[in-house]
Amino acid sequence: MEPIIPVIELNRERPDTDRIPWHRAPAPDGSMFGCALARKLDAFGPLTEQDRSALTGLTVYTRPVGRHVVLVEQDCAADHALIVFAGFAGRHKRRASGRRQILAYLIPGDLCDRGALHGYPLDHAIETLSHCRIARVPRAAYLDLIENHPGIAFALQRARLAEEATGREWIANIGIRSGVERAAHLLCELLERLGSIGQASDGRFDLPLTQADLAEALGLSSVHMNRVLQTLRRDGMIALQGRHLRILAPRRLRQLAEFEASYL
Amino acid sequence: MEPIIPVIELNRERPDTDRIPWHRAPAPDGSMFGCALARKLDAFGPLTEQDRSALTGLTVYTRPVGRHVVLVEQDCAADHALIVFAGFAGRHKRRASGRRQILAYLIPGDLCDRGALHGYPLDHAIETLSHCRIARVPRAAYLDLIENHPGIAFALQRARLAEEATGREWIANIGIRSGVERAAHLLCELLERLGSIGQASDGRFDLPLTQADLAEALGLSSVHMNRVLQTLRRDGMIALQGRHLRILAPRRLRQLAEFEASYL
C-alpha cells in the first residue's frame, strides 16, 4: 500500500497559492510558453501571425505554483480555465484507500479544464507534479478567441481529438501491455509530445517526475516501476539520471511498445 | 493467450453487409431507437418537440448488422457517421499478438465516429458485439441539425463530455481496481447508461456480451472474468443467466466498486 495522502493535507496549500497574485506578462519564462502553446497548435493547423499574437495576449496572467499543489478540485466549476505554462501537472482520481490513478499528464500548452469553459464541474482533480507556471484564461477571453480566430478554433478542435485519442491509448496501455511495455509506450508518447513543443530533442528531455508519479500513471506499484526502469536501462533503451531522460534506442523502444505516433 | 482472430477474417464480412441496402424508416424496431437517442440527449438538456422529430428524421437510414462485424476500420475516414440504433458495439485496439482491448461500449443512441464528421480518421476500430441495427447519418444532415437545433447541439456537447469522463473512469478502473471491483464498476455503469435510455429497469437488463467481451473491456483474461463473475454471484450481488443480468444488491455493488454516477 502506498502511503495515504489525505486530501485535506493537499488542499491546505491552496490558500497559500491563492494569496500569490497573478503576474502580468512578461513572465520570467514567458517566451518559452508562447512557444509551447503556439507550437502545439501550429502542429495541428497552421496559424497566422495574428493567431500567434492573440495566443500570447491570451495568457497575460500567470502564476508560479509549487509541486503537489491542487490546481482544480474535483466537482469544482469556475469562470476561467487554466493552461500549463511550464512544468508538469496531471489529472487524477483517488480511491477511498488513498491510492490514486493519474489519468493524463499535462505539459506546457495543455488546457487543464475545458469543462470549466462550458460551465461543467470536473470529474477529477488536477495537481501539479513539478514546480509549474500556470496561466489563467477567463472564459470570455477564450470564447472571444475561438470566435475571431478560426485557425485557432480549428487547431483546438484537433487538440481535443488528440487528447481523447491519448486517453484511449492509455486504456489500451494499461489494459493489454506488460509493465515494461507500458513504460516504453509512455516514454515514446512523452518524447513525441514534448518534441512537438520544442522541449525534447535528439531523444532527450527533462522528466521532472518521480518513479511514483510514473507508477501512478501506468497502474503499477512504485517498486515495480523501479524494476521496469532497471530493465529498460539494462537493455540499453534509456538512460535516466536525476530528472533527465535520454532515449538511447528509440527504434527498439517503439517496437517494444508497439507505439504508433499517429494518434497524437 | 486468447486465440488470434486475424483482421482479414473479420473484414471479410464487410462486403456482405455493404450489399445490404440502408432501409428507409420506419425500421422494425424504430420506435425503440427514437426513444434511445432522444431519451439520452433529453437527459443532458431538455429537448423541444421539434428537436425530437428532427432526431427521428436524422436516422432515416438504418441497417441490420450481424455480430462481430467491423463497422469502422482503423484509419478510415468517411463522409457520414454511424449511430447505434439497437444492440451493443464497441471501440477497440488490437495488438500484433491479436490480443485486443475494448475501449468503450457503444449502446443505442451512441455516436460511433465523431471524428468522421469533422473529417478525421479514427485511431481505433469499431465492431458490433451483438446483432445490431445501425443508423447512418450524413455529415451534412448532422451539421444542419446542430446548426438549427441549439438544444440538440447543447445536449451533444454534454454527451461528448460524458463520453470523455467515461474514458477517464475506465483508465482508473483498469489501473487501480481489482478484478471483482472492475467488473462491479462496469456493471454499475451499464445499469446507469442503459437505464437512461429506458433499457434497464429494476436492476435488470439484457447484456448481449460474452464473458470474453467483458474480459477484453476490463483488461482481464476470460478465465479470470469467469472467476470474477462467480464471486459476484456467490456473494449474492448479481444473477447472470443467458444474456440477462439482474443486479441483486445494487448498494453493495456500488460500494464495492466505489461507483459514483456523477460522471455520466
Place this chain on the structure above:
DNA sequence: ACAGCGCAATAACTTGGGTTATGATCATTA
C-alpha cells in the same frame, strides 16, 4: 439424430507484479 461449434465452468500450474522492509544517497533545514 448427430456432428460441430461457441460458450461457460473449472482444475492445475505458473508468473507478473504487489507488499513490506531495509539501506544508500542526496537535498533541506535546524
Place this chain on the structure above:
DNA sequence: TAATGATCATAACCCAAGTTATTGCGCTGT
C-alpha cells in the same frame, strides 16, 4: 554538523491473475 525527509534501489515473500487444458451444455445446421 546533525537531523530529517524524499527518492531510488533491492531483497524476500506472496497472491491475484494469466495460461493451458478439459468437460459439458445448448445451440444450429445437415
